[in-house]
Amino acid sequence: MSAFLALLGRDLRLAVRQGGALGTALGFYMLVVTLLPLGLGADLNLLSRIAPGVLWIALLLAALLSLGRVFASDYEDGSLDILATGTLPMELVVTAKALAHWISTGIPLALMAPVLGLLLNLEIGAYPVLVATMLVGTPAVSFIGAVGAALTLRAYRGGLLIALLVLPLYVPTLIFGMASIAALLGPGGVSSPLLILTAISLASVILGPLAAAAALRVQMQ
Amino acid sequence: MQLVAENLTLERGGRSVIDGLSFRIEAGQALVLTGPNGSGKSTLLRALAGYLRPAAGRVLVADAGVGCEPAELCHFVGHLDGIKTHLTAAENLVFWAAYLGGPEGSDAPARVGAALKRFALDALADIPAGYLSAGQKRRLALARLAVAVRPLWLLDEPTVSLDTASVGLLVAAINAHLAGGGLAVIATHVPLALERALSIRLGRAEVSA
Numbered sequence: 001m002s003a004f005l006a007l008l009g010r011d012l013r014l015a016v017r018q019g020g021a022l023g024t025a026l027g028f029y030m031l032v033v034t035l036l037p038l039g040l041g042a043d044l045n046l047l048s049r050i051a052p053g054v055l056w057i058a059l060l061l062a063a064l065l066s067l068g069r070v071f072a073s074d075y076e077d078g079s080l081d082i083l084a085t086g087t088l089p090m091e092l093v094v095t096a097k098a099l100a101h102w103i104s105t106g107i108p109l110a111l112m113a114p115v116l117g118l119l120l121n122l123e124i125g126a127y128p129v130l131v132a133t134m135l136v137g138t139p140a141v142s143f144i145g146a147v148g149a150a151l152t153l154r155a156y157r158g159g160l161l162i163a164l165l166v167l168p169l170y171v172p173t174l175i176f177g178m179a180s181i182a183a184l185l186g187p188g189g190v191s192s193p194l195l196i197l198t199a200i201s202l203a204s205v206i207l208g209p210l211a212a213a214a215a216l217r218v219q220m221q
Numbered sequence: 222m223q224l225v226a227e228n229l230t231l232e233r234g235g236r237s238v239i240d241g242l243s244f245r246i247e248a249g250q251a252l253v254l255t256g257p258n259g260s261g262k263s264t265l266l267r268a269l270a271g272y273l274r275p276a277a278g279r280v281l282v283a284d285a286g287v288g289c290e291p292a293e294l295c296h297f298v299g300h301l302d303g304i305k306t307h308l309t310a311a312e313n314l315v316f317w318a319a320y321l322g323g324p325e326g327s328d329a330p331a332r333v334g335a336a337l338k339r340f341a342l343d344a345l346a347d348i349p350a351g352y353l354s355a356g357q358k359r360r361l362a363l364a365r366l367a368v369a370v371r372p373l374w375l376l377d378e379p380t381v382s383l384d385t386a387s388v389g390l391l392v393a394a395i396n397a398h399l400a401g402g403g404l405a406v407i408a409t410h411v412p413l414a415l416e417r418a419l420s421i422r423l424g425r426a427e428v429s430a
Contacts, residue, residue, distance in 0.1 A: 006316055007320060009316075010305070014308070017308070018307055079303045081303065082317070082365070085292050
């Protein structure tokens with residue numbers, strides 16, 4: 001457990017020290033969302049109707065930007081070899097690193113969404129629901145993304161390959177993220193899509209590390 | 222404790238690099254691997270650490286008759302130093318001390334302080350590791366050997382970019398480790414003044430045209 005916390009703490013500290021990954025992701029998120037009204041014109045009704053979807057899709061793209069570095073920096077400087085000699089199984093190494101990615105990127109992106117919602121004329125009542133679904137859904141983004149990051153560890157231009165591998169796997173997260181916003185804002189306030197979104201997140205937290213650790217073992221040969 | 226390799230065959234990119242190698246070293250012994258570039262020294266070390274699956278044969282660390290996986294018993298110092306340039310030298314070691322774990326009851330900061338002193342890094346403890354020279358980085362990587370107790374040391378050309386005094390520190394550390402009943406496998410091109418060292422010269426030269 002102390003090894004797990006040490007690794008989590010180190011990755012969070014590195015995320016703060018380096019700063020680049022989070023800054024790039026937040027900047028990218030902001031720019032994509034800012035460009036959209038410019039492209040679509042100032043039809044406020046249209047914007048507020050598509051706002052949740054736009055915010056979700058832009059969040060997925062922004063999170064992808066920083067996923068490539070989850071294992072690559074440890075692989076390049078040799079840390080990954082040493083991490084493998086620890087008492088922590090590789091699955092938990094992946095869990096710690098993906099968790100650090102969620103805390104350092106997923107949560108800030110989700111918290112930034114309401115600010116960007118202002119640009120898209122998102123109705124005020126939708127803000128808490130939007131942030132809640134994003135906080136529930138972003139663990140899936142980090143943990144599924146970790147599989148892609150592990151698979152493309154040694155690939156040239158791995159960043160582009162990650163997008164091709166991982167974006168299709170984000171489809172269920174996106175569908176149920178959007179469905180839970182619609183359901184919670186709808187007349188009944190139904191929460192079943194939110195429960196499915198939670199299930200997707202929890203399943204990816206368990207299954208993602210298994211797949212990513214298997215991929216890392218192959219890559220380290 | 223002993224390290225045993227039985228009939229080990231290792232492949233790289235479909236080509237057999239090491240063919241049917243067997244050896245056995247006992248507690249307190251070091252094994253020095255020599256041989257030309259491409260003769261499989263690093264490959265053998267990676268197999269001993271458990272990263273590389275042997276094509277045939279097996280690696281065994283036996284302790285009082287009980288066999289176990291070598292990965293959790295070894296320190297691996299490869300060509301890459303495993304150093305985070307944004308952390309200070311001391312922070313790097315504190316992390317490895319906490320991650321690799323140590324004997325029960327010993328506190329990590331004390332172990333880190335001792336390790337820094339042992340490799341003459343105490344003056345550099347608070348400097349971001351990115352500013353260290355190549356030799357200092359290597360010493361920092363080697364200081365990892367002293368922050369956690371592991372019976373088997375796997376060192377891949379540990380003397381690269383070290384000055385003479387630092388090589389002396391390294392040899393002293395290895396000899397102390399062996400005297401305490403540890404094992405070491407060291408790939409090197411430089412003769413090291415080790416006590417109780419066996420040596421294997423890996424034969425196959427680079428593929429000739």
